[in-house]
Amino acid sequence: MSLQRLTALRALMASQPSALAAYIVPTADAHNSEYISPVDARREWLSGFTGSAGTAVVTSANALVWTDGRYYTQFEKEADLTTWTLMKQSLPETPSMEKWLASNLLAGSIVGVDPKTMTREEWTPLQMALTKAKMQLVAVDKNLVDQARVQLNEPPPERPHNVIMHLPLQYTGKTAGQKITELREAMAEKKSSALVVTALDEIAYTLNLRGSDIDYNPVFFSYLLITPTSVVLFWHLGQIPEGVAASLRDEGVEIEGKPYDEIVPTLRRFARELSENGDGEHSIWLSGEASEAIHRAASGEGYLKKPLNLVSEVSPVALAKLIKNDVELEGFRQCHIRDGIAVVRFFRWLHSQVDAGNNITEIQAADKLLEFRKDEKDFMGPSFETIPGAGENGAIIHYSPSRDGPQRDIRSKDMFLLDSGGQYKDGTTDITRTRHMGQPERLQQDSFTRVLKGQIAVGSALYPKGVKGNVLDSLARKALWDVGLDYAHGTGHGVGHFLNVHEGPAGVSWRPYPHDPGLKPGQILSNEPGYYKVGEYGIRHEDLVETIAVTKDTKHHRAAGLLGDYDGRGVLGFNTITLVPHHKMCISEELLTDFELNYLNAYHERVFQTLGPILMERRLREDYVWLEKECSPIMRA
16 A cells, blocks of 8 residues: 555656656644644655654655654554665664755755645755755645545545634633733834734634644644734634634634635735835744745745745744743643542552453553543543553553554553543643553663653752753753663653643753743643663653742752852752652662652652542542552662
């Protein structure tokens, strides 16, 4: 099937007005979404590889996918390796896509890509690299993979436009009117005639609306155009539901609706009007992560003799929603208490089932966890597809068990890695816990403890306000690096408020986040080091943490030792808001320092003191007893 699909695509490449030597298929939609709808899953359809990140390049003789270390094992399991080549982009010896194209295509070659699926920030350096190699990058407006799907009678599904809902002020803490006023003030400072918002989570945040067009992400397909006098939402056929419009009016926003597909012609008309009626000083503000197609339409490129100026930089909405307000932060804390109850109940249940010799599959475990989360107030659904990795499957970093075919049981000899999360009206959760279902081996305990030491190092760190997240990454790896171990993913990502579980522009990784503005109080990040022994087991510990200002009086493990405040810059630290115990049986306490042991015992005491009374109030006696045991102090032998 993969070869048949490649053959159809290659025929379309050859039939273009200027034949394409290569065609690029990113994992992307028109909004630069990390997780995409099936209608946009072109790389997946073409290659069979289902990972959430990767870029395919097809030539007449080659088919390659560049992806990172999270997906190497998954790619080799899913793709037809007789037709597809894995390009391990995390490895220094792997050439970048630009270098590979420049080295493997002839001078004069034409490389094509759908400009809706590539951001301006991606397009510009690729274009420069190909131009330097005497090649050309061209925009192919009609996606060739979509055309191939139609030719093979496998057309893409319809783009979803599900019901959108208003999220009340009790959850958001700020009206849509306040947010738009602040954006207009920023536009005035930039002397911009309009702000074009293309990222779906940014639109949802700005308007205090949520949707369900992409699984696990409470967003809806749309574009938002803000001018000094108007707010235009490009959604579905253009008719905004009256209930939504009324809620926005109550929040100080009079919204105009236009069809989703009208965004490009509308931007072109707007550009022409500004060009004809203005003084040449007009500019349009949009994110550098907006698509190349939107950039071209907004500037009038190809239509105006003198295209408009574009302010193409990090989105002001991305920077605004990065810092949570007091209502959002309290929502995060509260939903993590409820989520902790669900996860604790699940692990107690799972251990009782496995200990009793019952066969529980990974899928059954994921389904049971969902049942427990559904018991909790304001639960809206999972925040991503649950990763229930038993044994060797735990080493697949973004593992997803199939409901078709044989099911893997969770056995008493397994390390079991569970990465899951929930969407609640008052926040988003993302937690990973690794537990052994029987008796761990010594090397497993050693690795488990070294990963835990890394998590504690980040969770207890103090650092100057404004440092970028990548500065903290080595803290998480030090205990692993000491013995020659590592992991092939970042250590932390931002998290949206009842929005995308992965949120930029900040994060903690060995690779710098290009638009990280520096850490400030009020951010929510993950703290998730790991270790993976391919073919045997995986270990990851993940908490969500809140960035807080720290003084000597702050309740923080290192606050009392402060001698200064970084010459006035200010001290930041983390407050862990995830509340689920670690598996003490898997910990080698001799590897823990006294500080680490005290930190862990204090964390477990907080988990029990917070969740225990709730379990008792709900008459969940067995769960209470289990939690009490799991949270009892670790004592040195």
